[in-house]
Amino acid sequence: MLDVRALTEVPAASGDVAPSCAERRVPAVMRGLAASWPALGAWSLDALAARHGGVEVVTARASGRQVVTDARHGLEQERRPLGAFLAAMAGGAVDACLMSPIGDLPPAFAAEIAWPGWCARAPFRRSKLWIAPAGMVSPMHRDIADNLHVQVTGRKRFTLAAPSQSDHLYPNGPLHGFPNGCGADVEHPDFTRFPRLRGVELSVVELAPGDAVYMPRLWWHHVRTLEASVSVNLWWARGAWRVVAEGTDLFKRARRIGR
Numbered sequence: 001m002l003d004v005r006a007l008t009e010v011p012a013a014s015g016d017v018a019p020s021c022a023e024r025r026v027p028a029v030m031r032g033l034a035a036s037w038p039a040l041g042a043w044s045l046d047a048l049a050a051r052h053g054g055v056e057v058v059t060a061r062a063s064g065r066q067v068v069t070d071a072r073h074g075l076e077q078e079r080r081p082l083g084a085f086l087a088a089m090a091g092g093a094v095d096a097c098l099m100s101p102i103g104d105l106p107p108a109f110a111a112e113i114a115w116p117g118w119c120a121r122a123p124f125r126r127s128k129l130w131i132a133p134a135g136m137v138s139p140m141h142r143d144i145a146d147n148l149h150v151q152v153t154g155r156k157r158f159t160l161a162a163p164s165q166s167d168h169l170y171p172n173g174p175l176h177g178f179p180n181g182c183g184a185d186v187e188h189p190d191f192t193r194f195p196r197l198r199g200v201e202l203s204v205v206e207l208a209p210g211d212a213v214y215m216p217r218l219w220w221h222h223v224r225t226l227e228a229s230v231s232v233n234l235w236w237a238r239g240a241w242r243v244v245a246e247g248t249d250l251f252k253r254a255r256r257i258g259r
């Protein structure tokens with residue numbers, strides 16, 4: 001096992017601390033940030049199946065309860081009705097994880113979440129709905145945009161590493177199917193293949209419904225779903241980073257690799 005530190009906690013009451021973390025690019029867990037979102041309490045798996053079962057969503061294939069990040073094709077995504085995905089999950093399927101852009105879903109989804117004021121007006125904004133069975137893992141990777149991942153139902157554990165730790169994680173090259181991923185597995189460290197992993201500095205945090213974790217751009221994150229989970233993430237970028245984020249989207253689209 002590798003050593004991990006707990007992440008800085010920001011209670012929801014200290015509303016001015018959250019934007020200052022984002023300004024200083026310091027990761028933080030914001031407890032209860034989404035306590036007043038209509039989605040909270042309304043987005044159980046059963047309620048989503050009943051209300052939106054016919055909606056087409058994007059899922060990514062998983063193998064051994066880990067999202068597949070193929071060296072040639074990246075994520076292996078497919079479209080299917082939300083109801084079919086949730087029925088399979090209720091029956092014990094662990095071969096897929098849902099990651100669907102909120103902008104492609106019926107407006108009720110966007111209406112039941114709320115972007116915090118300190119990122120709501122950024123010129124680059126994207127968000128995804130995530131649904132996964134207990135035990136699912138998204139392997140360590142990094143994103144170009146700032147990211148607030150908000151838990152709605154169930155629990156997840158995030159393990160984070162700063163950009164300064166990249167060398168310890170063996171980042172994938174730009175031509176890999178998952179160019180923002182890495183070779184090392186922080187949960188099952190293989191020090192023979194990845195000897196520099198031994199020195200990596202990690203922070204860990206568990207999210208419960210209403211909690212959010214702020215991950216500054218380029219911070220590495222590995223995610224383990226602890227209980228059947230529904231969550232939403234918000235990505236945003238400003239200034240030159242907006243251009244980089246849009247360029248990265250185009251690069252992945254041009255290479256037809258999952259985003």
Ligand SMILES: O=C(O)CCC(=O)C(=O)O
Pocket residue numbers: 130132137138143147149221223233
């Ligand atoms: O929740 C997950 O499994 C992955 C989430 C993620 O990678 C993100 O929010 O950027």
